[in-house]
Amino acid sequence: MSKLLNAACDDINHPVIAIIEDSDEDFYTFMRATKKLNLLDGSPYNFLRFQDGDEALDYLFREGDYKSLQAPLPIAILIDLNLPSTDGREVIHRVKQSPTLKKIPIIVLTTSNSLYDIQTCYQYGANCYMLKPMGAFEMQQTVQVIYQHWFQFALLPSYGQFSP
Amino acid sequence: MSKLLNAACDDINHPVIAIIEDSDEDFYTFMRATKKLNLLDGSPYNFLRFQDGDEALDYLFREGDYKSLQAPLPIAILIDLNLPSTDGREVIHRVKQSPTLKKIPIIVLTTSNSLYDIQTCYQYGANCYMLKPMGAFEMQQTVQVIYQHWFQFALLPSYGQFSP
Numbered sequence: 001m002s003k004l005l006n007a008a009c010d011d012i013n014h015p016v017i018a019i020i021e022d023s024d025e026d027f028y029t030f031m032r033a034t035k036k037l038n039l040l041d042g043s044p045y046n047f048l049r050f051q052d053g054d055e056a057l058d059y060l061f062r063e064g065d066y067k068s069l070q071a072p073l074p075i076a077i078l079i080d081l082n083l084p085s086t087d088g089r090e091v092i093h094r095v096k097q098s099p100t101l102k103k104i105p106i107i108v109l110t111t112s113n114s115l116y117d118i119q120t121c122y123q124y125g126a127n128c129y130m131l132k133p134m135g136a137f138e139m140q141q142t143v144q145v146i147y148q149h150w151f152q153f154a155l156l157p158s159y160g161q162f163s164p
Numbered sequence: 165m166s167k168l169l170n171a172a173c174d175d176i177n178h179p180v181i182a183i184i185e186d187s188d189e190d191f192y193t194f195m196r197a198t199k200k201l202n203l204l205d206g207s208p209y210n211f212l213r214f215q216d217g218d219e220a221l222d223y224l225f226r227e228g229d230y231k232s233l234q235a236p237l238p239i240a241i242l243i244d245l246n247l248p249s250t251d252g253r254e255v256i257h258r259v260k261q262s263p264t265l266k267k268i269p270i271i272v273l274t275t276s277n278s279l280y281d282i283q284t285c286y287q288y289g290a291n292c293y294m295l296k297p298m299g300a301f302e303m304q305q306t307v308q309v310i311y312q313h314w315f316q317f318a319l320l321p322s323y324g325q326f327s328p
């Protein structure tokens with residue numbers, strides 16, 4: 001079973017992949033690609049979406065509305081760079097400076113191919129940097145490469161921790 | 165053109181992927197898999213192998229025999245964990261603490277599936293952790309997933325820097 005969660009506490013039995021993406025269009029293009037590839041069938045992972053950096057940070061650091069949340073931390077984070085409020089670069093920087101959060105893999109998925117952005121993200125500790133392609137077929141290819149690498153082959157650090 | 169370099173200064177026109185692997189058997193299994201998949205045909209990358217952690221660190225930090233080396237830093241590092249002299253975990257730790265080297269992606273490829281090793285490597289800043297499979301076919305699959313993700317889809321930070 002795999003699904004898009006509406007809230008961070010909706011399903012604590014399955015590991016969560018957090019997606020931080022403000023654009024509805026880009027988010028649903030991504031989700032359509034995962035469905036088209038049948039990547040979700042039999043997958044143990046749920047997706048949880050955040051539309052801005054501040055809310056994502058509150059969720060990750062268990063602050064604000066998420067202060068009492070007992071759900072495990074996500075096993076991985078997919079993040080866009082240009083976000084309302086705290087932007088993606090700063091989210092990466094803050095997560096990778098936290099001793100508890102830094103081991104969560106962060107996959108950047110963005111339209112920016114600026115060398116400055118690429119270098120800054122790796123310097124801040126992002127685990128990889130992928131270009132968000134134009135076109136549904138290209139998006140499917142990218143999603144398949146990300147999914148296969150990170151969720152079928154790589155060994156991930158954990159999804160059992162509750163608080164930073 | 166793509167090849168296995170014998171020395172760090174053999175070809176400064178093509179970006180280098182450093183492979184830190186002490187086992188001849190594992191190294192040649194890896195290289196056979198890349199050849200079988202034709203991943204090297206038309207690839208711009210060269211491989212440069214180090215058999216222990218100390219020599220790899222000298223190369224990366226431009227110390228010891230590599231003090232005067234003017235060749236660019238590698239664009240990525242593939243590393244085994246159990247190495248003679250400085251082991252892989254410590255190499256990752258030292259590289260990721262260096263402001264100049266930390267943005268180089270480090271891909272762990274090891275037979276260890278210990279949760280402690282997985283968590284330690286991500287905590288030290290390794291970019292991903294892959295299990296070295298038994299069997300030639302499984303190795304081909306793993307090499308293909310790594311190659312496709314890191315060297316065909318991901319945007320890498322640079323290969324133009326000369327010194328730490």
